[in-house]
Amino acid sequence: FDVRPGEIHVLAGENGAGKSTLVNILSGVHTDFGGTLFLRGEPRRFSGPADAAHAGIATIHQELSLVPTLSVADNLFLGRERVDRWGRVDFRAQEEEATRLLLEAGLEVSPRHVVAELPVSTQQMLEIVRALARSAAVIILDEPTSALSEREADTLFARLAALRAQGRGIVYITHRMDEIYRLADRITVLRDGSHVGTDAADDLPPEELVTRLVGRALTVAGTTPGRAGPEEALRVTGLSVADEQALGRRLVDDVSFCLHRGEILGLAGLQGSGASHVLHALYGDAVGPLAGTVTLEGRPFA
Numbered sequence: 001f002d003v004r005p006g007e008i009h010v011l012a013g014e015n016g017a018g019k020s021t022l023v024n025i026l027s028g029v030h031t032d033f034g035g036t037l038f039l040r041g042e043p044r045r046f047s048g049p050a051d052a053a054h055a056g057i058a059t060i061h062q063e064l065s066l067v068p069t070l071s072v073a074d075n076l077f078l079g080r081e082r083v084d085r086w087g088r089v090d091f092r093a094q095e096e097e098a099t100r101l102l103l104e105a106g107l108e109v110s111p112r113h114v115v116a117e118l119p120v121s122t123q124q125m126l127e128i129v130r131a132l133a134r135s136a137a138v139i140i141l142d143e144p145t146s147a148l149s150e151r152e153a154d155t156l157f158a159r160l161a162a163l164r165a166q167g168r169g170i171v172y173i174t175h176r177m178d179e180i181y182r183l184a185d186r187i188t189v190l191r192d193g194s195h196v197g198t199d200a201a202d203d204l205p206p207e208e209l210v211t212r213l214v215g216r217a218l219t220v221a222g223t224t225p226g227r228a229g230p231e232e233a234l235r236v237t238g239l240s241v242a243d244e245q246a247l248g249r250r251l252v253d254d255v256s257f258c259l260h261r262g263e264i265l266g267l268a269g270l271q272g273s274g275a276s277h278v279l280h281a282l283y284g285d286a287v288g289p290l291a292g293t294v295t296l297e298g299r300p301f302a
Helices: 019-026 049-055 072-076 091-104 120-132 150-165 177-183 206-214 275-283
Strands: 007-012 037-039 042-044 057-060 138-142 169-173 186-191 194-200 232-242 250-260 290-296 299-301
Touching: 007 019, 007 150, 007 177, 019 057, 019 138, 019 169, 049 057, 057 120, 072 091, 072 120, 091 120, 120 138, 120 150, 150 169, 150 177, 177 206, 186 206, 232 275, 250 275, 250 290
Parallel strands: 007 169, 007 186, 057 138, 138 169
Antiparallel strands: 037 042, 186 194, 232 250, 232 290, 290 299
């Protein structure tokens, strides 16, 4: 596996294919491994994540590593604080640079804002901003859009394109086919811990990519006719859940839907959209006062 300067290299594979293990080796989490790792043409074996980061590898994992009780600026410069000539932290300089970094990333948030008070999607973007702020030669992103809106993802993609133009090597891991073919210059496929192949994205059609991912050709047998009947199993009308911690704010606001017998109804939304609060409300475990009506098999349900 190799990463070239000025390319986005997608690392693809099913769960358990070995992607995370490879990333952990590259980022210094796993230090005991066979084979040789070269960075800028020199053999390296990192003693830990800090060593890898200092060498020029920035890794953005799926799990957030921000300190929730600190400010945005403090998180962006954690471990590499700006200091004055007396060795004291220069908070003004950090806030000024943090403001510039946030503007470049399209984030409308104050550098003094406490991270715990921000939505999860914004916290995910801060992880990305913190990694991109380092002068890294190689940037590794593991499912970075899992908690981002479409607009936030577009901002990230634009930033990655700029980094590629600067000559950075980018390793990008995603399960989303549209992201793979939107971003990738080359694609490497792993399966069961082994390297299946590496090709330019333009030379690897989606059908062939899927075949490599699963190890066999897949055919579409057609869709199964729906079995939903006319009888309603559940009807939700005007469901709202108030936020007890913020007066006047609603966690769920006027949600209505109907579920029929013999039907699977999907409830979709990004983290923080309120989908989980809907389910908790139906189960009788709401975090705040409720409004609206619920009918279960034709009878009012409370």
